Amino acid sequence: QVQLQESGPGLVKPSETLSLTCAVSGYSISSGFYWGWIRQPPGKGLEWIGSIYHSGSTYYNPSLKSRVTISVDTSKNQFSLKLSSVTAADTAVYYCARLAQVPYYYFDYWGQGTLVTVSS
């Protein structure tokens, strides 16, 4: 059973960097699949942030690309998100998920999500 668990600060100050980690259990990141981050502002829809392969290959949402870094640590079986220069608009529930690719493209396993509030 694949499980993902997000962790990180629930409150970040404006202009600072949001940092989250997703710990994966029940599956080795090194075995394959892409892994991604998706966010959901309170009461709103879903927005894909970016994805990473175990090799470290990444791709990001163009609207966030200048502020986003996703990295992977295969030794700890986890991957991480950094979002810089945050504003109130970055307040959201952040989900990590496993991403199936080729020939189908979908997120099959999700973490429970963690709420990050940007406020001074």
Add this chain to the structure above:
Amino acid sequence: EIVLTQSPGTLSLSPGERATLSCRASQSISSSYLAWYQQKPGQAPRLLIYGASSRATGIPDRFSGSGSGTDFTLTISRLEPEDFAVYYCQQYGSSLPYSFGQGTKLEIK
């Protein structure tokens, strides 16, 4: 960038009824690139359908997906009380790899 538009925004039905949810893409997309999710309050989205019509593991057969090109449909043949939730479609594209529709809220009438 492909935009997904879901309709209706809110659908009010009773248990036992049939639900038909629409997802329209601004450009034609491969059926392989279309997925559907269910989200209940306080929970992460749950994969229902991938490849436009393939049910994910453990999803009841009352859920079915169909469509091609720009028009896709999620059908729930006979609504159970636990089916009332928000539903999102998601597509894979080249300029914006992953995007979601704005959601359809399925509420109890």
